[in-house]
Amino acid sequence: MAVSQELLAELKETIGSVPCFDDPKMLLAKSRDYYWYSPILKQDLDQCQGQLLVRPETEDDVIAVAAACARLRIPLTLRGGGTCNYGQCVPLEGGVIMEMTKLDRVLEISDGRVVCEAGARIERVEKAVAETGQMLTMFPSTKRFATMGGFLAGGSGGIGSLRHGVLRDDGNVSYVRVVTVEPEPKIVELSGRDIQLVQHAYGTNGIITQMDFKLRPATDWRHSIVLFDGYVSALNAALTAHAEGIDCYLLSVVDRRFSPYYRRLSDHFPKDHDALFAMVAPKDFARFEALVTGHGGVVALDMSHQEITVAHLPPAWECGWNHTTLQALKSEPSVWTYSQVSYPQPFDRSLIPGQMARFGDEVYWHHEIAMMGGQLQVFAIPLVRWSDEARIREINDSFEKIDGCTVFDPHVVTIEDGGMKTIDTSQVDFKRRADPRGLMNPGKTRGWRPEMAE
Template sequence: MSTPVATFPDQAITELAAELRELLGEKNVSTEQRVRERASVDGSTMSPIIAAQLPLGLADVVAFPTSAEQIGQVVAAAVRHGVPITPRGKGTGNYGQGIPMAGGLVLDLTRARAIVEVGDGSITAEAGAQMVVLEQAAWKAGQALWMYPSTAQSSIGGFLSGGSGGTGTIEHGSNDMGYVLALDVVHADGSPDLVHVEGDEAQRYVHNYGTAGIIARATVRLEPLRDWVGLYASFPTLPDALPVIRSVGRLQPPPRLVSADNPAISATLPPDDAIPAGRASLRAILSTDQVAEATALIEAAGGRVEALRDGQQTSMRISMLSYNHPIEWFQKSTPIPTFHVEVSGEALIDRIAEVEAVYPRGLLHIEAGHTVPIGMLAGEYISPEQVLEGIPRLNALGVGVHNPHQWNVDFAIERTIETAQRTDPNRLLNPGKLNVDYAGPRKGAVR
């Protein structure tokens, strides 16, 4: 059953836009077609299933608040006019979470980007602050983020609202495992006030696309900075590299990241002498005192170390070649439509040939995970039905699957619905993403 979306008269947009211009200034409010169109798309073209259904919505007005307090004021104004509100960070989400399906207001948070405080073990920033900027600030203080996404330019608000893991996941798990210390959120109840929440209460607003409240400011964990080094290695085939993914990922303390690709995927990554053509590529971010042990493991498995590079830019570069980014590079390289599903389990290592054979032209990108290997399995796209048919086959191999080609909240749904009933009584927050009678994805989506 689809979530009903709000309806509102055109006059409401006119009146809201006028009020927002008074509040934010002319340059921070737009009803221009090109601005509205740009604010109404995200990275969902990576999914051929969703791409076939675009456009899914168009903003009527776009607002650019420049502080956490202004975020609250904008939301309160939209609520007064009965206008739906879709929050937006950098638009790097891949699955339509930031598309304004009900039209209305797109709340672009990228200009509210102040770093408020770098403390001992924590950093506080406004929702629009980019993760790469937070990491830079942490390094200057001799610390590092517990975790940041593979798209390092994404915003902290967007990552917490839509993401789940990234660089640092091996040690710390996903962003619902203690990463978030506190949030200042805005409810759609007509009040402009920022509501401060901590601990378990803060988790109510994580990974639900702003459907229960909009994150305006966040405090997340830092850890002491280690002497990180980027290691590039290569192997004749991906199966040769898989035991190393497992063993390097289990080094103590855990590396920040370990990724590897099928040679067909490696060949499409940005040119780099450390990623030789025709070979499987393995990339890791680990402590300098672990290099010798990692090298021994790599060479014992028939691989070779291609390069060792240090510095924050190296960490970011390797991070940007993790999770679904290699699949995106592969998609760009081939005229054959390609999709991917998110997979997990020891079978990614122990039964790799069977896993890749589930889908036509199946190719695996794999990561060392917090508890089990995780990855992205790409395949030739024919139809949504083909995607669905492969999931039970993967499950039978012992592979966990999350199909990302849908835009519904599918994490802690009951908790989110219970929270939204209090915080969004008129169902104005990101309509179309939270199904109150959730029994699966919206019609036309695949899960």
């Protein structure tokens, strides 16, 4: 479904000085995210493309675009850094792509909280808050390019979730300012639990222009790699370090079979050992080392961020979460895809040897230790050898039916078929207020049907 050139011309005229781009190569690039991790999405989405890119610089620009899209009934897909991987940024029905990255001001930093514009890159916000001796409670491993608003609307958690829970846990984000998509857009301010109305809503129900984020005191984490003779020993060491309250910000357990893909770390992550990538507070490093040694581990690398940068090695946060998948896909793009698995609470570690045995060389393992809802939450982002769609579905089904896990399916485009599983009616109700004509990122939520549009 494409919008007519006449309508697009009228939109351009209406929005006046808001920067617009229609170079085909640029439009193609800005219609992409990391959906190609999934051969299924690659096939489904490669043809989808927006027709006009707009890059607002102020909230007034955003309002002008929102009003014009609503009046002319033009689909509108929002874009931050474009690093999400469920095709969230891919316009399924053409229309306008609004890239938010020029709304990038850090507005206020106080003790424990930063307020910024939604298009600010996460790393930029980090640098600003570092000047006050603070850091974000969490960030995705894509923080160099990802934006604050994109993280809230498309992400779930990341580095730091080990200590501070996931995005939707209380207090990590407690204020969001949203522009509605109507002929006369409104500003809606959400606070407290209400931020969940737009969290992980894929930009389907309002344009986030400002938000806050919780801060914690900055720590000069030690970036460590600990090697183990067995995967389960590495996982047990990570779980024990967490249970004993060792001050860590990241604990990622990575199967030895990933080692050839971690090329820059070939001296520190050999193929005959499984690895625990950790970020550990300097004050607790001696305790950490004693604990991992007690589990049979050997510390193969221990550097500050400054040291690791000088050594041209990747920081630990680029060795876990979905960066594991990226390492493999960079080397062997047509061989691999992946899954995202959430284990039931409380975590039953006896599931792991069975899962490893069930799939052998078809699945390489990687686990993340996190907190969710105040409880230990273990996630896996395993690498899965690509054969065909039926086999991927079979593997994901087995995680759910045999192991009782929940799969955040990265081979589908809707919020519900991915992680949420059910339609969040409160998000749909909010969409009635914030996008009553149903123009935002069409096709990404099953909760909205075309006949619901005003």
